[in-house]
Amino acid sequence: MTTLRIHNTLTQKTEDFAPIDPGHVRMYVCGPTVYDFAHLGNARPVVVFDILFRLLSRLYPKVTYVRNVTDVDDKIIAAAKEKGESIGDLTQRTYAQYKADMGALGALDPTVEPKATQHIGDMIAIIQVLMEKGNAYEAEGHVLFHVPSMPDYGMLSKRSRDDMVMGARVEVAPYKRDPADFVLWKPSTDEQPGWESPWGRGRPGWHIECSAMSAKHLGIPFDIHGGGIDLVFPHHENEIAQTRCSCGSDSMSRFFMHNGHLGVEGQKMSKSLGNFITVHQLLDEGIPGEALRYYLMTAHYSQPFDFTREGLTQARAALDKLYIALRGVDANAGADIPDRLLNALCDDLNTPKALAELHKLAKEANKSGTVENKSRLLAAGRFMGLFATAPEEWLRGTAEADGLSDADIEKMITERLEAKAEKNFVRADAIRKELTDAGLILEDNPTGTTWRRK
């Protein structure tokens, strides 16, 4: 097996990965702000880092995967108000939905899913340290991080403070000493959620929770910090600033990994364009979460992903093909995960290459028909979070479109087999046609007739 190589946003190079503590890999990934259904753009990092989590767990004795839940945020406040729901109800409900949807995508639970509201004290403590060290200041009830206090600010996104100030599209708040300064703590009105702090009742800024929760649950520095590419700036850049200045550490995380953006039918996904697609809505359409997972894995994580209906159809067909190759597999047989699959994933999570290996394994299984080869395919696919369903169950699908129950179908097949035995092919073909028209595919083989839904 080759070593794991990961593209590091910090160095913009693909590097050999080695954990700081050889016995314990520590990874932090930015999770959801729980105010609405998870959309496809949210689903991508979940699948990407789930693959990484599985791979690391295979390579190292212990992995701690932290994915935070942002449950205090101005978008949440706005959504709760709009829906006439309490913030607590909204965030709890949304989080439960998120877990269900991501579970449908075959994502394992992270080791820890800390909530921002449960770490307010940790955040306040960090802000106090930043104040003491002269990296932060109070102004009009806000506490701000003073960017010029950190000489090498911008190391992740490779931009100078001047670049940012010049490119600023938003009006700079008058109380900022420097246009690039960002909020650590802000005041809350009576209606807004707030916590007592040395600077009065207020709530945390966006970035501070990740600095607090990663330090608490992983320790600084840790191994891998992940998220969408849009988080490079300002979110991760600011996290780095807060963490390094408060901890006095050279780095927050050894590696930073970022997944590419997801668009829909060639366009940016946005509410204003009306092409906002949630995972929940696709599941509701009857699209299996596993098919979505497979589709998301067909492109390398670092590349932009264009979600299309055509692409989803292709992915489902490809996945069906794998399931056909698995027919008759013994789920309990057990087999080693082939090295070539692990090698593909060790190459900076090359999931398209790994899926290609799956298809090669399927071809081998089809050619040989042996239990061993089927088992290898099963083990390989399961490692990637696929094949959660038994092959026959997957292929038969659910009785919806055709309105025929499994028993109805079996009865017609039996009737057709009788017709065949009597060489009454006209009758046999009539039954086949009836079932084909209902969206079913019959497959005659030496031992009988199997069927599946299109």
Add this chain to the structure above:
RNA sequence: GGCGCGGUGGCGGAGUGGUGACGCAGAGGUCUGCAAAACCUCGUACACCGGUUCAAUUCCGGUCCGCGCCUCCA
């Protein structure tokens, strides 16, 4: 304007300094009562222009086109 990414066959999408991954779709064949599935075969793909090289889709430079980020969006 700054930073970054990309342009591969009908479609999706890896990859490589010199034998055209893999999947979807399509064509032919084997098999089959007919089918389906499977298997076999079939594609003169690497935006454009220069340069380096024995050899470039792969390296370098330029051009064109597309995309992301630039203060709270994964």
